[in-house]
Amino acid sequence: MAKEIERKFLVRDGSWREASETSISFVQFYIAISSERSVRLRISNGRSAKLTLKFGSDLAARDEFEYTVPIADAREMMQFAVGKVIRKTRHHVRHRGYLYEVDVFNDVFDGMVIAELETPDAVPDDMLPPWLGAEVTGDMRYSNASLALNGFPEPVR
Template sequence: MVKEIERKFLVRDNTWREAVHKRIAIVQFYLAISAERSMRIRVSDGRKAKLTLKFGSDLAERDEFEYPVPLGDAAEMEAFAIGRIIRKTRHHVRHEGYLYEVDVFGAELEGLTVAELETPDRVPDELLPAWLGPEVTGQLRYSNASLALNGFPEPVH
């Protein structure tokens, strides 16, 4: 089991693209979603699939378990997906020794770009990169489960 502190941000501009060192095409879908747990399948680059179970209602810190799944099984389970199938490209970007995962969404979520920072401890704001926009940690509408169920998040005015 992995305990993580996950912070999520909208992205201010595209300057992060200069520091990309890895890209992963992701297709993911949910098999179960509730306020305190989720079960999803994620296929990376069409080559490997994982089942992820997350427990806890605090979006910033949850218990997470991951297991490999045969690609054929993942393809069959897609028929049981709840809501939208999420398609995105994840970009790995390093800044100040931390790894940021910048997700550029496609299909129905095109136009949404979100950066996540998962660490065992909280990173001070002064070490965050300038290309990050507003922090949306804990805002349910930006969780992948909510995106699958509800689509593109409505902006807060």
């Protein structure tokens, strides 16, 4: 089990793209969601799948367990998805030694771009890249589980 500090931001502009190192296409869906736990399946590049269990109501620091599952099983379980299936491309972008995961959403969430920073330590605001917009850490509307259940959130002001 690994404890993580996760910060989430809307993305201000596309200047991050020049630093993108790699990208992964995801199809992800939830088979259980509650206020204190979630069970997610994620298919990566159509070739591998992981089951993720998250526990805790603090979106910035939760207990997380991940397991590899056969791709055929993951595809079959998609019929049990709770809410919307999320399709996105994740780009890995480094800034000042930290790895940011920039998610460009497709399909029903087309146009939304969110960056996540997961670290074992807190990163000071002055170390954050300039292409980050409003911080939405802890804003339930921007959690993937909430997106699956409730759809596209109203913009942060």
